[in-house]
Amino acid sequence: MSRLIPSLETFAKGSFATAAGLSTVGFGLLYYGQNYLIYPSAFPPGSRTDVPVPTDFGLSYEDLNLHTPDGIILRSYLLRQRKELDHHQAGRVETNESQTDEEFAATRPTILMFHGNGGNHGHRIPLAKVFYIKMRCNVLMLSYRGYGHSDGSPSEKGLKLDAQTALDYITNDSSLSKTPIILYGQSIGGAVAIDLASRNPSKIRALILENTFTSLPALIPNALPLLSPFSFLCHQKWESALKIPLIPRSTPMLLLSGVRDEVVPREHMQALWEVVGRRQGIKASEADGNDEVKGDGQVGEGRSKFVEFENGTHNDTCVQEGYWTTIAEFVASLGDSASISRL
CATH class of the missing domain: 1.20.5 (Single alpha-helices involved in coiled-coils or other helix-helix interfaces)
Known part of the structure; x- marks a missing residue:
């Protein structure tokens, strides 16, 4: 022994x-x-090499190579409005015979799209098509660094630079600089949108946020439960709940939440709405008669709203009934552009 x-x-x-x-x-x-x-930019397989282009969906576009301050090239797409769109579903808008296409584009809203953490911006072209064809918006589809054919590797610091580079392009363009700029972000793209708006308070007209989170460390227990004891090690913060109060009260926000989201629990979107409500005096418990709308309030010329979709999961909320009608009504409520036909 x-x-x-x-x-x-x-x-x-x-x-x-x-x-x-x-x-x-x-x-x-x-x-x-x-x-x-x-940032699983290679998932699903082929996402770094197989990037759909708008012409695959019958849309003309500009290949946009954006150069970031740290030397990264972001290979993005720009869908610029024209007076006449050769598409039978194109939304009807008032035009002036003497207007050039560039002058017409300057009268339409510009959507700056921030996609989720999987796939590439080409996978979101069907969403951009609704903005472009139905709502007659200009659309800039940003390809983050390390995604699709863009250079570099993704990180919080890098994506913030990418977003700023895209916004700077819009604000320096001869026609787009005259348009109201609306940020549309899904999942982590919502965090990118919130951060960008917090740093450019006078340049953003409105935000549309779908299935995003309060912060990444707060999301880990649900997204990666085995790693929850180590959430303190997460250095990619994306502190959206702390950034919203930095956005002017006059900037309307539309929050779109899938109740059955299996990645970002609905509580995150509800918590963000609470922050929006505290920022501008909206009671989060108020409703406006629509059973899906859990909060509503008047903000300047537009309305901040929180809408839940009972059958929406993380990746299919955008195809739920009423999703695009809600967005179209929100964009129209901003009052900065000519009217658009209802969806």
């Missing part, structure tokens, strides 16, 4: 050392490798 005890002691010390070593490696992988979990 006396010979056995030193062996057990040695084994115990060795096991402790091994566990400590594995924990250190685990912590290191979590800390330094989390970008691969948060």
